[in-house]
Amino acid sequence: MTELTQPSPVDQPRIEAAVREILLAVGENPEREGLRDTPARVARAYAEIFSGLHMDPAEVLGTRFEIEHDELVLVRDIELYSTCEHHLVPFHGVAHIAYIPDRNGRVTGLSKLARLVEVYARRPQVQERLTSQVADALVDHLDAQGVLVVLECEHLCMSMRGVRKPGARTITSAVRGILHRPETRAEAMSLVLGGTR
Numbered sequence: 353m354t355e356l357t358q359p360s361p362v363d364q365p366r367i368e369a370a371v372r373e374i375l376l377a378v379g380e381n382p383e384r385e386g387l388r389d390t391p392a393r394v395a396r397a398y399a400e401i402f403s404g405l406h407m408d409p410a411e412v413l414g415t416r417f418e419i420e421h422d423e424l425v426l427v428r429d430i431e432l433y434s435t436c437e438h439h440l441v442p443f444h445g446v447a448h449i450a451y452i453p454d455r456n457g458r459v460t461g462l463s464k465l466a467r468l469v470e471v472y473a474r475r476p477q478v479q480e481r482l483t484s485q486v487a488d489a490l491v492d493h494l495d496a497q498g499v500l501v502v503l504e505c506e507h508l509c510m511s512m513r514g515v516r517k518p519g520a521r522t523i524t525s526a527v528r529g530i531l532h533r534p535e536t537r538a539e540a541m542s543l544v545l546g547g548t549r
């Protein structure tokens with residue numbers, strides 16, 4: 353599993369220099385006590401926040417078990433934090449992932465679904481692409497016969513600035529394979545949304 357124990361491929365000195373420039377540009381003094389270490393802190397934070405760019409979804413979904421379960425598997429309320437690629441501020445919320453395993457009933461580890469969300473969330477993103485990438489990875493790397501991914505997120509670019517509408521939640525979904533069929537899709541969607549707060 354690609355974790356941050358390995359040297360980060362992110363160019364941290366370059367981020368540090370850029371953050372120092374931003375501080376100057378907004379009228380701050382990057383040399384003052386509280387800000388002196390900030391460029392280096394932001395560089396470390398960005399290496400973590402964007403670490404998904406250097407993670408491989410195939411590796412995450414490599415753990416598979418032959419348990420002959422070829423019916424719905426659903427993990428709901430997977431907390432996620434991502435970064436809006438338009439404003440570089442966070443959006444956060446939950447992902448619900450439902451899939452029907454391949455014909456041999458091979459499943460992946462439940463935690464791997466949450467890890468898969470991280471692979472794509474830890475990148476500059478838009479919510480729609482994040483939703484589709486998770487769904488496509490389950491088809492491509494797990495041979496899932498059907499997939500339904502639903503994301504419910506609040507975008508800080510809509511809450512703390514711009515239109516300033518805190519609390520607005522954006523819901524996106526991606527459906528693949530046999531979950532396109534109206535009856536299975538309705539069942540999966542009601543299970544997914546059954547737990548919506």
Ligand SMILES: Nc1nc2c(ncn2[C@@H]2O[C@H](COP(=O)(O)OP(=O)(O)OP(=O)(O)O)[C@@H](O)[C@H]2O)c(=O)[nH]1
Pocket residue numbers: 436437438477478479480507509510513514515
């Ligand atoms: N479809 C989509 N839009 C997003 C997402 N995150 C942010 N946006 C939107 O991206 C748009 C960018 O609009 P622009 O007019 O280019 O930028 P802006 O002037 O900063 O827009 P405002 O946010 O309206 O102030 C905004 O409407 C955001 O709400 C996302 O995940 N998906």
Ligand SMILES: [Zn+2]
Pocket residue numbers: 436437438439440441507509510
């Ligand atoms: Zn935004």
